[in-house]
Amino acid sequence: xxxxxxxxxxxxxWFDVRMFVVVEVVVLVLGLAVALVRTTTAPALFPVxxxxxxxxxxxxxxxxxxxxxxxxxxxxxxxxxxxPTSAVVLGxxxxxxxxxxxxxxxxxxGIVSVHRGQRDAARAIGLTEGQxxxxxxxxxxxxxxxxxxxxxFISLQKDIVLISVLGVAGEAFRVAQIDAAxxxxxxxxxxxxxxxxxxxxxxxRIVDRLSVGTGGVAR
Amino acid sequence: MSAAPVLRVSGVTKAFxxxxxxxxxxxxxxxxRAVAVIGASGSGKSTLLRCADLLEEIDDGxxxxxxxxxxxxMVDTVAVRRRLGLVFQAYNLFPHMNVIDNVxxxxxxxxxxxxxxxxxxARELLGRFGLEGRERDRPDDLSGGQQQRVAxxxxxxxxxxxLLLDEITSALDPELVxxxxxxxxxxxxxxxxxxxxxxxxxxxxEVADEVCFLHDGRILERGPPAKVLESPERPETQQFLRxxxxxxxx
Ligand SMILES: Nc1ncnc2c1ncn2[C@@H]1O[C@H](COP(=O)(O)OP(=O)(O)OP(=O)(O)O)[C@@H](O)[C@H]1O
Ligand SMILES: [Mg+2]
Numbered sequence: 001x002x003x004x005x006x007x008x009x010x011x012x013x014w015f016d017v018r019m020f021v022v023v024e025v026v027v028l029v030l031g032l033a034v035a036l037v038r039t040t041t042a043p044a045l046f047p048v049x050x051x052x053x054x055x056x057x058x059x060x061x062x063x064x065x066x067x068x069x070x071x072x073x074x075x076x077x078x079x080x081x082x083x084p085t086s087a088v089v090l091g092x093x094x095x096x097x098x099x100x101x102x103x104x105x106x107x108x109x110g111i112v113s114v115h116r117g118q119r120d121a122a123r124a125i126g127l128t129e130g131q132x133x134x135x136x137x138x139x140x141x142x143x144x145x146x147x148x149x150x151x152x153f154i155s156l157q158k159d160i161v162l163i164s165v166l167g168v169a170g171e172a173f174r175v176a177q178i179d180a181a182x183x184x185x186x187x188x189x190x191x192x193x194x195x196x197x198x199x200x201x202x203x204x205r206i207v208d209r210l211s212v213g214t215g216g217v218a219r
Numbered sequence: 220m221s222a223a224p225v226l227r228v229s230g231v232t233k234a235f236x237x238x239x240x241x242x243x244x245x246x247x248x249x250x251x252r253a254v255a256v257i258g259a260s261g262s263g264k265s266t267l268l269r270c271a272d273l274l275e276e277i278d279d280g281x282x283x284x285x286x287x288x289x290x291x292x293m294v295d296t297v298a299v300r301r302r303l304g305l306v307f308q309a310y311n312l313f314p315h316m317n318v319i320d321n322v323x324x325x326x327x328x329x330x331x332x333x334x335x336x337x338x339x340x341a342r343e344l345l346g347r348f349g350l351e352g353r354e355r356d357r358p359d360d361l362s363g364g365q366q367q368r369v370a371x372x373x374x375x376x377x378x379x380x381x382l383l384l385d386e387i388t389s390a391l392d393p394e395l396v397x398x399x400x401x402x403x404x405x406x407x408x409x410x411x412x413x414x415x416x417x418x419x420x421x422x423x424x425e426v427a428d429e430v431c432f433l434h435d436g437r438i439l440e441r442g443p444p445a446k447v448l449e450s451p452e453r454p455e456t457q458q459f460l461r462x463x464x465x466x467x468x469x
Contacts, residue, residue: 120274121311126301126329126377135324139315 005179005188012175013195016160019092019171024156026096031103036133038104039111052104059101065162068094072166091163099156106148110141147211154203158196172196223286224249225381225412226271231280231290232436233263233270240266242436243280246414248381253413255423255444258433259459264416265308267433268383271414272305285380301329304374304382308390310366312358312373318345319354322373330377337376344372348402364395368402381412389418420463424448432456 037045037052059067071094076085084090114137122132142149164174172192179188228246232239240263248254258264269275271282273289273296282290289299313321319341326337345354348368358366367387374382384403388396400422407413407426417423423430423444430447432440432455440453451457 115311117307117309117311118313120269121307121313123274123297123300124272124303124305124307125325125373126297127325128297131328135328136313140313143315 005176005185006191008179009172009176009188009191010195012170013172013192015170016157016172016195017199019088019163020157020160023092023095023099023160024153026092027099027103027152027156030096030100031107034100034104035107035111038108056101056104059097060105062098064095064098064159065165067098068162068165070094071097072163087163087166087168091166091168095156095159095162099152099159103149103152106145106152107141109148110145111137113144114140147207150203150207150210154200154207157199157203222250223283225285226414227283227286228267228271229281229283231267231270231282232278233266233275234278240436241270241277244433244436244438246431246438248412248414250412251410252428253407253411253415253426255415255417255427255430256433257417257420257423257430257459259462262433263436264433265385268305268385268414268416272303272383273299274305297329301325301377302380304377304379306367306370306374306382306384306387308386310358310363310370310390312366312370314358317355317357318350318361318369321358321369322376325373326376341372341376344376345369348372348405349398362395363391364398367391367395367399371399371402371406375406375411381414382406384413384415384417386416386418388422418463420448420460432459434459 034052034055037048038056040049062070068091072087072090075083075090084093118136118140119132122136123129127135161171161173164171164177168174172195176188176192180186224247226246226248228244231241231244233241244263244267246254246256246267256264256267266275270277277290280290281288284299284302288294289296313324316324319338322341322345323334323337326332326340327334332340342351342354345351348371350365350368350372353361353365353369358369361369367390371387387403388399391399396419400419403413403415403422404426415423415427425444427444429441430444431438432447432451432453434455440447440451440456447456448460451460
């Protein structure tokens with residue numbers, strides 16, 4: 001039974017992994033952009049800061065599953081031309097928006113944790129604000145938030161299964177579920193669980209090593 | 220008529236909220252001269268230097284660099300900072316970069332110097348300040364005195380018109396103060412124009428051409444070091460120096 005269902009589930013899991021990579025890239029870029037906006041201080045940028053704050057509050061405050069439903073079924077229901085209707089795209093967008101809000105807060109914590117003397121020193125040697133950010137602040141910020149960022153990677157990898165509620169064919173959990181339902185056997189579900197563990201456990205070990213590396217006296 | 224001073228501070232005021240830190244400061248640093256600013260903690264010494272380097276916006280007055288006003292809203296602040304060097308009390312080196320990258324960052328990114336040329340010059344400057352062989356070390360692996368010398372080298376790598384030094388020895392263990400002061404002495408000999416905030420009175424007497432006593436946001440007394448430090452006129456200056464004396468810092 002395990003031998004039968006495992007290839008199906010594995011193939012579906014490969015889809016999950018690719019989905020994860022694409023969504024994660026979007027999350028990292030979106031999260032950074034929102035964090036950068038939120039850490040600006042120029043009075044002129046106040047409206048954009050407010051917008052970024054609103055985004056974070058709203059998308060962090062809604063359960064991810066609910067967000068997948070709202071976007072995955074809500075957008076097609078609007079019947080507006082030009083908007084995507086594919087469940088994969090909408091599900092991916094919902095996950096990216098949800099995780100982007102979390103990750104922007106992780107980045108922001110890293111940025112504000114860099115001592116203000118670093119920005120002063122960067123400006124004092126004649127760097128522009130952008131150069132100070134790029135060469136001095138962000139490298140230090142990203143180093144500090146490596147472990148929490150990877151923790152969010154792990155959550156996202158698991159939450160890819162949420163898009164199965166939109167009826168995305170070929171998603172690992174859904175394939176396992178259908179296989180299991182057809183002959184009242186849990187083995188496919190266990191196969192799916194093993195697939196996820198094969199990714200999340202190594203990621204967790206990396207988090208452990210990074211956490212040791214950034215804590216204490218070690219640099 | 221002598222040439223314009225390299226740095227001129229004229230009637231500068233600066234408040235943080237309700238708190239007036241500078242209340243009309245006037246100061247001139249002529250070329251190749253060193254002016255020392257002394258004063259109690261909280262008297263506004265760091266704020267004065269930060270205003271001069273345009274890290275803080277002043278409320279009123281003007282600051283001139285080589286005769287040009289630099290505190291006008293139309294002035295490109297980044298371009299002005301490239302013509303000045305500032306050394307901080309706490310070094311503020313970039314911990315994620317090695318020593319030579321700390322020194323080269325401004326040369327390459329702010330001054331557009333080729334990497335090879337910037338590296339050659341950084342090596343030469345580091346060597347001159349006794350840091351040969353430490354180029355690839357991280358700042359954390361150096362002593363405080365070495366870190367502060369790297370910070371000095373970083374500040375002069377862009378060949379600034381004037382160097383602003385903010386209590387650069389007060390975070391150091393006593394035995395490391397000498398090597399950093401020696402570096403400043405050498406810069407003075409080379410003719411570097413400097414505005415020096417310091418608690419080291421014997422050092423101020425030795426290298427400064429003028430000493431200014433900052434009290435409550437104003438310069439209460441100024442003059443040749445021997446005059447201000449040995450026979451000050453104002454009671455506030457006398458009291459400040461007496462306190463330093465009893466604290467064993469004179
Ligand atoms: N960014 C700021 N916001 C609010 N208040 C500030 C700020 N920077 C400085 N101050 C206040 O301005 C006053 C002068 O500070 P400043 O750092 O210039 O003093 P200082 O003479 O350099 O003192 P020290 O010898 O302790 O370094 C202090 O009361 C300080 O609390
Ligand atoms: Mg100070």
